[in-house]
Amino acid sequence: MSHLLEVKNLKTYFKLNDQTVKAVDDVSYHVNEGEIVAIVGESGSGKSVTQYSGIKLIPQSAEIVSGEVIFEGSDLLKYKENSEEMRKVRGGKIGVIFQEPMTSLNPVLTVGEQIMESVMLHKQFSRKRAKERAVELLNMVGIPDAQERVNHFPYQFSGGMRQRIMIAMAMSCDPKLLIADEATTALDVTTQAQLLELLKDIVKRTNTSIILVTHNLGIVARYADRIYVMYAGRIVESGENKDIFIKPKHPYTIGLLNSVPRLDDPKDRKLIPIEGLPPDLANKPKTCSFLDRCPFKMEACEYSPAPQLVEVDKGHYVSCYADIKGNDWNLKFEEEFASASEQVIMKKEWKSKENNGVILEVQNLKTYFPFTKGIFNRKIADIKAVDDVSFKVYKGETLGLVGESGCGKTTVARSIIRMYEPTDGKIIFNGTDIAKMSKRNLKNIRKNMSLVFQDPSSSLDPRQKVFNIIGEPLIINKLVDSKKELHERVEELMRLVGLDPNLKDRVPHEFSGGQRQRIGIARALASNPSFIVCDEAISALDVSIQAQIINLLEELQEKLGLTYLFIAHDLSVVRHIADRVAVMYLGKIVEIGDWKSLYDNPKHPYTKALLDAVPIPDPLIEEQREHKVLKGEVPSLLSRPKGCVFSNRCPIATDECREMDPPLSVEENGHGVACIKV
Amino acid sequence: MGAFIIKRLFQTIAVLFFVTLIVFMIIQILPGDPAQTMLGADASQEQIQKLREELGLNDPFIVQYFNWAAGVIGGDLGHSIFYKETVINLMSSRFPITLTIGISALIVTVIIGIPLGVIAAVNRGGAIDSVVVVLSNIGIATPNFWLGILGVYFLSLKLGWLPVQGYVSPFTDPIGGLKTIIMPVLVLAATTIASVMRQTRSAMLEVIHQDFIRTARSKGLKERFVIIKHGLRNALIPVITLLGLQLGNIIGGTVLIEQVFNIPGMGSLLVSSVFMKDFIVVQACVLVIAVLVVFANLFVDLAYRLIDPRIKYN
Numbered sequence: 001m002s003h004l005l006e007v008k009n010l011k012t013y014f015k016l017n018d019q020t021v022k023a024v025d026d027v028s029y030h031v032n033e034g035e036i037v038a039i040v041g042e043s044g045s046g047k048s049v050t051q052y053s054g055i056k057l058i059p060q061s062a063e064i065v066s067g068e069v070i071f072e073g074s075d076l077l078k079y080k081e082n083s084e085e086m087r088k089v090r091g092g093k094i095g096v097i098f099q100e101p102m103t104s105l106n107p108v109l110t111v112g113e114q115i116m117e118s119v120m121l122h123k124q125f126s127r128k129r130a131k132e133r134a135v136e137l138l139n140m141v142g143i144p145d146a147q148e149r150v151n152h153f154p155y156q157f158s159g160g161m162r163q164r165i166m167i168a169m170a171m172s173c174d175p176k177l178l179i180a181d182e183a184t185t186a187l188d189v190t191t192q193a194q195l196l197e198l199l200k201d202i203v204k205r206t207n208t209s210i211i212l213v214t215h216n217l218g219i220v221a222r223y224a225d226r227i228y229v230m231y232a233g234r235i236v237e238s239g240e241n242k243d244i245f246i247k248p249k250h251p252y253t254i255g256l257l258n259s260v261p262r263l264d265d266p267k268d269r270k271l272i273p274i275e276g277l278p279p280d281l282a283n284k285p286k287t288c289s290f291l292d293r294c295p296f297k298m299e300a301c302e303y304s305p306a307p308q309l310v311e312v313d314k315g316h317y318v319s320c321y322a323d324i325k326g327n328d329w330n331l332k333f334e335e336e337f338a339s340a341s342e343q344v345i346m347k348k349e350w351k352s353k354e355n356n357g358v359i360l361e362v363q364n365l366k367t368y369f370p371f372t373k374g375i376f377n378r379k380i381a382d383i384k385a386v387d388d389v390s391f392k393v394y395k396g397e398t399l400g401l402v403g404e405s406g407c408g409k410t411t412v413a414r415s416i417i418r419m420y421e422p423t424d425g426k427i428i429f430n431g432t433d434i435a436k437m438s439k440r441n442l443k444n445i446r447k448n449m450s451l452v453f454q455d456p457s458s459s460l461d462p463r464q465k466v467f468n469i470i471g472e473p474l475i476i477n478k479l480v481d482s483k484k485e486l487h488e489r490v491e492e493l494m495r496l497v498g499l500d501p502n503l504k505d506r507v508p509h510e511f512s513g514g515q516r517q518r519i520g521i522a523r524a525l526a527s528n529p530s531f532i533v534c535d536e537a538i539s540a541l542d543v544s545i546q547a548q549i550i551n552l553l554e555e556l557q558e559k560l561g562l563t564y565l566f567i568a569h570d571l572s573v574v575r576h577i578a579d580r581v582a583v584m585y586l587g588k589i590v591e592i593g594d595w596k597s598l599y600d601n602p603k604h605p606y607t608k609a610l611l612d613a614v615p616i617p618d619p620l621i622e623e624q625r626e627h628k629v630l631k632g633e634v635p636s637l638l639s640r641p642k643g644c645v646f647s648n649r650c651p652i653a654t655d656e657c658r659e660m661d662p663p664l665s666v667e668e669n670g671h672g673v674a675c676i677k678v
Numbered sequence: 679m680g681a682f683i684i685k686r687l688f689q690t691i692a693v694l695f696f697v698t699l700i701v702f703m704i705i706q707i708l709p710g711d712p713a714q715t716m717l718g719a720d721a722s723q724e725q726i727q728k729l730r731e732e733l734g735l736n737d738p739f740i741v742q743y744f745n746w747a748a749g750v751i752g753g754d755l756g757h758s759i760f761y762k763e764t765v766i767n768l769m770s771s772r773f774p775i776t777l778t779i780g781i782s783a784l785i786v787t788v789i790i791g792i793p794l795g796v797i798a799a800v801n802r803g804g805a806i807d808s809v810v811v812v813l814s815n816i817g818i819a820t821p822n823f824w825l826g827i828l829g830v831y832f833l834s835l836k837l838g839w840l841p842v843q844g845y846v847s848p849f850t851d852p853i854g855g856l857k858t859i860i861m862p863v864l865v866l867a868a869t870t871i872a873s874v875m876r877q878t879r880s881a882m883l884e885v886i887h888q889d890f891i892r893t894a895r896s897k898g899l900k901e902r903f904v905i906i907k908h909g910l911r912n913a914l915i916p917v918i919t920l921l922g923l924q925l926g927n928i929i930g931g932t933v934l935i936e937q938v939f940n941i942p943g944m945g946s947l948l949v950s951s952v953f954m955k956d957f958i959v960v961q962a963c964v965l966v967i968a969v970l971v972v973f974a975n976l977f978v979d980l981a982y983r984l985i986d987p988r989i990k991y992n
Contacts, residue, residue, distance in 0.1 A: 057896055082901045091898030098896075103889040108911050108986050117907075118897045153987045169897070 002073070003030040004209050005054070005177060010067035012046075012053045019282040023049045023062070025233035031177065034207040036200070038220040040256075041230035042542040044278060047213050050230070051179050055090045056081040072176065092122040095170030099182040101162035105154040111138075111165050112150035115172050122173040137168040141198060158633055159405075160191035167195070171202065178202075181213045188404035188569065190630045193613035196223055197629050215543060217260055218572075218615030221245055222622045226315075229253050232279050232289035235309065239316035241619045249318040251296045259547035261576035263599070263616050271576065273547035277512050288320070296322040352594060353397035353579055354670070358428075359531055359563050360393040360416070365425035365435075367408075367415045371638060383637045385411040387587040388425075390664070393531075398557065398564040400578030400595070402571055402610070406634055408587040409567045413533045416565070417449050418442060429531070447477045447527035454536035456516035460508040466519055467504040470494065473526040493522040496559075497552060514545035521552065525560070533565045538573065550577055571614050575599050580670070583607045586645040587637065589664060593671035603673040605650045606630075644675070652677050686979070690972045695747075697968045698961060702743050705957040711735075712759050712955045733759070746961060755965075756958040760951070765962045768947065773966065775845060776932050776943035779859055783867040783928050784921070791871040792910075792917065795878025800905055802883060810875060817872025822931060826865040826938040833861060843940035862939045866931045870924040877920045881913035888912070914985050922978035926971050 012024035024046045031037045041047040052058045054069035054076050069076040071089065079086040098104040106114060115137060116130040125133060131150065138146035141164040154162055163183065170178055180199065184192040200223055203210055212224060220227055221241065228238040229250065237250040248254045255274040276293040279285060288306050291297055301321055309317040366389075368382040386408045393399045401409045414420045416427055418434065427435040434445055450473070453459035460469055470490045473479075480486040491501035497518040508516055517537065524532055534553065538546045554577065556562060568574050574581055575595055582592040583606065591604040602608045609630035616622060632649040635641060641648045643658040650657065657676060666672035713729040714721065730736050734745060749756055755765035798810035834842040840861055848855025885891065886909050894908040895901075933945035940946075944963055951959035982989045 055896070057892060087898035087900065089898070090896055096893075096896040098889060098893060100889055104893045106890040106894065106908050106912070107988060109908070117899065121898060155988045166893075169893075 003070075004033045004035075004072065005031040006068075006070040007050070007054065008068040008070070010050065010053055010069065011065040012049050012058065012062055013065050014059075014062050016061060016282070021281045022233050022284055023281060024053060025284070027067075027230075027233070027235055029228050029235060029238065031209050031211060033176070033209055034203060036203060036210045036212060036223055036225050038212040038214060038224035038227045039230060040214060040217065040220055040227060042215055042278070042544060044232075044281070045230040046233040046281075047230045048181050051096075051181060051211060051213055053077075055094055055096070056086055057090070057096070088122070091118055091175075092173050093175050094177045094179065095173070095175040097163070097166050097170050097178065097180045097183040099185055101159050101166060101186060104166060105162055107154055110151050110153055111157070115150075115165070115169050118169060118172045133172065134168075137172055138165070140171070141165070141168045142194075143168075160187055160194070160633055163187060163191075163195055164198070167198065167202075171206075171208075174206070175208060178208055178210045179213065180210055182215070183212075184219070185214070185216065188634075189571070189610060189613040190404065191633070192219075193615075193627070194629050194631075197627060199223075216615070217256060217543070217617035218262075221617045221619045222615040222627075229256075232284065233281055234289065234306075234319070235317075236290065236320070237316075237318045238309070239313070243313060243316040245617065245619050247313070247316070249312055249316070250290075250320050251294045251322070252290050255293075255295075256543060257617060259544045260617060261547075261550070261572045262618070263572050263575060263611065263614050264618070264621060265572075265576065267576075267595070269576075271547040271550055273551060274544035275548070277514075296320075298322055353394045356395035356397070358392050359395045359430060360565075361426075361428040362392075362412075362416065363390050363426040363428065365389045365412065365415060365427065366423045367411050367420055368423040381638060382423075384587050384640070385637060386415060386422075389584075389587070389589050390425075391582055391589060391592060393563060393565060394579075395530075395563055396557070396561050397579040398566050398577055400574035400581040401565060401567045401584060402569065402574050402581060403584035404569060404610075404634055406586075406637070407584040409584050410535055411587075412584070413451075413535055413565060413567055417446070417451060417533060447473070447479075448529050449531045449533065450524040450527060450529045452517075452520050452524045452532060452534045452537040455540050456513055456520050457508070457540075460516060460519060460523075462508055465505050465507055466494070466499075466511075469508070469519060470504075470522045470526055473523060477527045479527060489526075493525055496525065496556070497522045512545075513541055514548055517541060517545075517549050518552065521549075521556070525556070530561070531563045531565070533567070535567045536569070537566075539568060539570060546573070553577065571610060583610070586634065586640055588645055588674065589672075590646065590674045591672065592664070592666075594669070597669060597671045601671075603671070603678045604646075604675050605652055605677075606646050609651075646675075683976075683980075686976050690976070693972055694965065694968055698747070698965055699743060701964045702746070702957070702961060703739070705952075705955065705960055706739055708955065710955045712957065715955055716759050746958070750965065755962040758951075758956055758959045760954040760956040760959070765959055768959065769944065769962065769966070772942060772944045772947050775847070775941060776929075776936070776945060778848070779862055779866065779935070779941070779943065780925075780928050780932055782859060782863040783870065783931075784925065786863055786867045787870045787874050787921070787924065787928075790867075791874030792878050794871075795875040795917075796882055796905065796910060796913075798875070798879045799882030799886065807879075810879065814872040814876045814879075817868050818876070820868065822865050822868055823934045823938050825868055826861070826935060829861050829865055830938070845939075845941040845943070858939075858941075862935045862941060865938075866928060866935050869931075870921075870928060873924065874917060874920060878913065878917050881916045882909060885909050885913045911985060915982060918978055918981055918985070922975050925974040929967050929970060 007030065008028050010024055010027045014021040014023050027050050039047045039050065049058060049062065053064050054071065064077060067077065076089060105111065112131060112134045115134040116127065119125045119130040119133050120127065135146045135150050138150055143149050143161060143164055157165065184195050187195065196219060199210060202208060212219065214220060224241050226240055227244045228235050229244065229252065230236070231252045237244065237248065237253045244253060248257060258272040259274055261271060274293050279289050279292065285291065286305055288301055291301055298321065304321060307319040307321050309319045312318050365386055367386040368384050370379040371381040371383050372378060373380050389412060401412065403409050411420060415422045422435050425435060426433045429445060429449070434442060467490055470493055471486055474486055474489055480489055490504060494501045494504060499515060499518050499522065508519065511519065538549050541549060550573065553564065557564065566574065566578055578595050580592070580594045581598045582589050583604065584590065585606050591598065591602065591607045598607065599611070602611055612628045613630065630649060635648065641658070643660050644653065644662050647653040647657040660676065662674045662676045664672045664674040713726045713733065713735060717725055717729060734742055746756065757764055758768055761768055794810050798807040801807050830842055833840045840857055844858055846854045846858045848859060891904060891908055894904045932943060933948055936943045936945035937949060944966065948960065948963040951963065
């Protein structure tokens with residue numbers, strides 16, 4: 001049987017400043033009809049460019065050097081970028097779902113118009129018929145009131161809804177192939193689960209093939225039939241889903257699997273990061289690209305040309321000289337790795353930090369923002385971003401704060417450090433209430449608490465040297481007496497977070513993402529704080545780098561006795577790092593407890609739904625799991641449901657729930673739930 | 679939106695009040711006496727005093743202003759001291775001329791500036807782009823009266839293609855009229871074309887790298903369609919803002935251009951009235967210009983909404 005899509009020896013290079021960046025370097029793969037194929041890789045691995053080369057959606061600086069992209073028997077690379085034939089394939093036979101739902105739709109055209117133009121072009125439908133088709137498609141992807149919503153503009157939809165519209169658009173002309181490029185990465189877990197189930201359903205019904213381009217191994221394990229793993233512009237391993245997850249052969253694949261925390265991990269599992277950075281694609285070595293980071297490298301690897309893909313099992317291809325086989329790979333890997341890197345720390349058995357005493361106690365915290373309207377900007381309502389939240393943080397522990405976007409977790413953090421003024425409630429830090437403290441008195445307290453931000457590239461001033469970035473808190477808080485001391489302290493901080501002090505005169509853009517986050521952490525540590533808020537501190541990083549930063553945070557906690565408030569949306573990461581976890585929904589804490597009782601025995605229906613939605617990077621486990629999908633979307637803070645905030649989406653809600661706001665009732669072991677049904 | 683328009687109209691009244699008050703004040707401060715000007719150098723002090731009394735020039739400044747303003751509200755723009763005619767009459771022949779030239783300049787700006795800006799952006803770094811960038815720099819740097827003088831020298835005096843000066847209405851004599859206004863309009867529009875071109879180019883450059891343009895391409899739409907339907911509409915907001923601002927320049931520019939080409943429009947009326955200290959006419963001209971600019975900006979704000987549905991008026 002011939003394949004629907006067959007890519008042979010594709011090479012796509014970028015020409016940048018006289019350098020040739022080999023973004024896609026001799027890549028071959030195929031997709032069969034009705035198949036879900038995953039292309040897995042980290043940023044810069046070339047996974048997206050590979051997909052866009054075939055349909056000529058690549059930037060002008062990119063050039064397809066050689067190769068064939070055979071789709072339904074004809075070579076797409078023969079067609080010019082804007083030729084009739086190419087445009088028939090693009091949108092007509094191959095649909096694309098892009099990553100950013102917020103920017104991928106045209107803001108000034110109605111969603112209906114954007115779907116209709118495709119249908120009118122490829123199917124020659126009249127305007128009237130095209131509109132009917134648009135409504136039908138919106139219904140198919142689960143947009144309520146499609147008849148009316150078809151005339152709305154993208155800004156009137158939530159992120160998840162926009163991605164549904166994107167899917168409707170890509171599906172509008174019944175394509176044979178859908179390319180989903182990190183299509184669910186920007187979405188919350190429950191929305192992500194909804195959309196992936198939708199896509200899977202579409203494949204089943206229409207026999208469309210899907211290429212899932214992603215870095216999320218959990219998604220791959222749950223949905224893909226076959227997998228290609230890409231690294232530095234090449235495919236390093238490919239095979240059936242189970243081959244890759246159960247018998248991975250390439251050190252990079254093994255490394256990826258070891259660096260990701262999983263929902264079913266034992267708590268003392270250490271994350272094994274892949275040390276180092278991917279190679280510079282403009283000066284790629286002639287040898288294996290993974291050589292510098294590979295714990296399995298042999299002497300021969302240093303002298304041999306880059307290895308080719310070899311079939312090691314039926315349908316399972318690997319490009320590696322080292323023959324890693326059998327069940328002992330994990331053992332060997334850990335052994336080799338542990339000796340190669342001192343940063344790997346063995347986690348001790350977990351125990352509660354309650355006896356250490358309380359460092360922070362938040363009592364009935366409310367942070368409201370005014371919602372104004374009209375000529376005189378009258379306040380007509382309060383946006384209750386944080387509504388009556390109470391919790392304690394014990395010294396030396398990590399409290400994880402999880403929830404989907406808009407749940408108020410970041411507002412809680414910013415209220416605690418008084419970046420936002422709390423409307424009401426107490427914030428008792430080390431015994432003093434700072435909720436209403438004057439700015440001047442606050443200054444003395446502030447140096448004891450600091451923040452690590454989400455986006456390491458935008459939260460560092462691009463024009464300042466690392467020395468100034470890290471040194472600033474030292475100077476402001478008068479923690480150093482002399483220039484010499486300042487230099488010493490900055491160097492010490494850089495060493496502490498694993499940066500070379502010789503780089504202190506560089507500016508942020510000369511560092512990689514992971515290194516920049518290290519700078520951010522060093523800055524947070526400068527004033528010797530005892531309490532650090534990590535606001536999605538690792539979510540912008542690639543998985544192999546994430547593990548490095550998680551390990552660093554854990555190591556620093558051990559060394560310096562730090563307390564973390566760790567805000568994240570990734571439940572697996574929080575489970576790995578946190579001692580206790582609080583789950584927020586619409587400005588309220590719905591469940592709180594130590595990690596074990598919360599993850600092993602979740603009580604609130606929302607917590608259960610969140611955990612169900614997180615895929616586990618293991619196809620055998622995924623096969624056993626029932627994929628329950630939480631319906632609906634997080635409502636707006638202005639139209640908060642009556643009674644329990646979760647009542648309109650809750651599978652077990654009754655009339656009682658829609659009337660009474662359940663209090664957070666805490667059991668003896670500290671596990672609290674705000675639900676009257678448990 | 680209704681509330682927004684009402685709010686803006688109130689603002690407009692305030693703007694008109696201050697603009698006319700300030701101009702009134704400046705005219706008063708300037709040396710020279712309109713009564714003296716009217717009666718000529720030989721007039722006796724007595725005659726002058728008598729005329730001043732008649733014209734109300736002896737009243738305190740603020741009383742004069744409110745007398746004038748009350749007249750305007752009642753629909754009376756007053757009498758010209760110099761022309762001995764009602765201002766309305768004076769304006770009725772000149773205002774249409776200025777309006778014709780101004781609106782033509784605006785239309786020319788839009789139909790030349792925006793397409794060239796788009797073409798330059800799409801062919802960034804290419805030959806057309808370089809030409810457009812150089813032209814727009816020249817256009818912005820060249821004072822338009824000088825461009826007018828150059829045009830008259832070459833096109834009229836040397837080549838004899840166009841009349842040197844004067845004005846014939848294109849509504850009564852299309853060909854002759856066109857010949858008289860083509861040069862003033864192009865000269866007037868030169869700077870605005872240049873800045874609109876530049877703004878369109880940079881706005882388009884930003885827009886064509888947006889994700890939704892890639893989405894549009896992924897649908898297989900024709901490139902021209904992608905650029906115009908998906909690109910240009912998103913790039914228009916800053917261009918329209920600029921057009922609103924340029925309208926003030928165009929109206930201000932007519933004052934100069936009408937001098938250069940000797941066109942009997944409102945600009946030349948304004949200039950001669952300032953010299954004559956014919957403050958009633960000056961006031962009326964300023965009022966009309968201010969009303970034009972203020973309303974043009976209101977239309978710009980309303981146009982935003984048509985282009986970008988996300989813009990709400992608050």
